[in-house]
Amino acid sequence: MTKEAVFTMKIESELRDKFMAEAAAAHRPASQIVREFMREFVQRQTEAREYDAFLLRKVEAARTDMQAGRSSSNDEVEAEFARRRTELPGKAGANKR
Numbered sequence: 001m002t003k004e005a006v007f008t009m010k011i012e013s014e015l016r017d018k019f020m021a022e023a024a025a026a027h028r029p030a031s032q033i034v035r036e037f038m039r040e041f042v043q044r045q046t047e048a049r050e051y052d053a054f055l056l057r058k059v060e061a062a063r064t065d066m067q068a069g070r071s072s073s074n075d076e077v078e079a080e081f082a083r084r085r086t087e088l089p090g091k092a093g094a095n096k097r
Contacts, residue, residue, distance in 0.1 A: 007034075019033075
């Protein structure tokens with residue numbers, strides 16, 4: 001990838017000095033490390049935005065289902081699974097024969 005843009009930023013001298021020393025200790029150019037940080041940041045932000053959009057779609061679908069009467073209340077779900085739990089021991093015993 002060609003590098004055509006210049007990025008200038010202001011930071012504390014102490015932070016710059018420590019960063020440059022660590023880059024040198026890692027035998028890597030500071031600009032390479034900064035590019036990696038930037039790529040990672042862009043990736044994290046993109047993933048977070050995509051997840052937020054996914055979650056919003058799920059919430060909207062759930063709201064639509066609720067408005068259309070295609071959902072169950074918590075009490076209904078709890079009652080259904082309580083019923084299933086009482087039937088389960090009988091089914092487990094029948095499978096052992």
